[in-house]
Amino acid sequence: MTTAPINKVMPLSLVDGPGNRSTIFFQGCNLACAYCHNPETQNQCHHCGICVSGCPSGALTKADGRVNWDPEVCVQCDQCIHVCSSNASPKVRHLTPEEIFEEIQKNLPFIRGITVSGGESTLYPHFIKELFTIARAHGLTCLIDSNGTTDLTSYPALLALCEGVMLDVKAWDQQTYQKITGGLTNAVVKKNLHHLACCNKLEEIRIVCLPGEVDAEAVISGIAETIGENVTDVKLKLITFRSNGVNGRLQNTPSPDDTYMQQLLQQAYELGFEKAVIVS
Ligand code: SF4
Ligand code: SF4
Structure with a gap:
């Protein structure tokens, strides 16, 4: 029986993709981002x-x-x-896809789909595939919220079962990426970015913006160069760093001001991101 560690099943969410959705938060992440808002999901x-x-x-x-x-x-x-x-x-439960769906099922009249989040949901690709197979059979759309470190080119059947991936691009420069995430390389993130854009599975791109910590200008330019003409269609969320829920060295760091965020938005527009928005 396949199980995965589940931190929480949120019955209704309006912030994890289009429409009302149920969101499943997996426990465990292969990164330890300095700005993580739910650090209690990082480790077992x-x-x-x-x-x-x-x-x-x-x-x-x-x-x-x-x-x-x-x-x-x-x-x-x-x-x-x-x-x-x-x-x-x-408070982590080890659940099967069927058990998760049992919890979601009571929300069926109110939701359009499900989103897997974390932690890092793609650490459990086969489990997600099973869950999506059940969800689709009940008419639900499926989205993956991911840090992009699992090579999704190796999981075509999983991608076929989902509408798209909401991808975090945390830094462009390798050293900046290591400093903010503790991860070794963002090469796979960039590979996923290109692949998802090419196969029309890039639901949304997210950048947490914090000058001095994240090279947001370089991320915006790098994404534009990588996804080429898809730049006009993809949603780009410029997320204003907030210290709420953050542990560790950034817990008292102030948020960037509106002028900085507007400059990033302007840069995104100039590079063709017609669907760029600032998330306060
Ligand atoms: S304090 Fe110890 S027992 Fe409690 S959640 Fe953390 S690791 Fe587990
Ligand atoms: S401390 Fe006890 S009551 Fe409070 S959230 Fe943890 S398990 Fe629940």
Whole structure:
């Protein structure tokens, strides 16, 4: 039986692609971005038990070296997330695609599709394929939200089952990419960018903008050069960095000002991104 670690199934979301969607957040990421807004999805729990005693409702217990979570008792205060220094969560469930769909099914009258997010959902490509097969059989559209580090050219059947990928392009220069993500190379991200544009599966591109940390101007130019004539059709989101939820060295960093964001938007327009927007 195929299972994957799931941090959360959000029944209704308006920010994870077009229309109302259910979003599935996978646990585990191969990057550790300095500006990550949900760092508790980065790592798997190693059952140290530090979070157990602070749980106000008794939803956490430790037995046989494992921390167990009782969702029936949990009051979702997130105290366990705040005390975990490993960027993990004890509230992770190992679910099959069928079990996930069972949770989504009750939303069918209200949703247009599903989006897999994370963590990094493409670390589980075969699992996602199974989930998308079930979702499509029920008339739902399917989107992947990804950091682009899994070589999607190796998964044509998965891409065939989804409407598109919402791709994060976090930096263009290799050193900048390593500094902001902890990842070794963005070569695969660039390969995916080109491939997804060529096969019409690039749903959206996202850049988190923070001068001094992210080379947003270089990212915009690099994307334009890589996707060529597709530049006019693709949605480009210029996301204003916000420190809410961020842990570590950027947690007190101020957001860029409107003038800077408008300059980036202007650059994007000049390069032909007709669907570029600023996300505040
Ligand atoms: S969630 Fe964090 S603090 Fe709690 S048991 Fe797991 S690793 Fe330890
Ligand atoms: S969110 Fe964590 S600490 Fe709060 S009640 Fe649930 S398990 Fe306990």
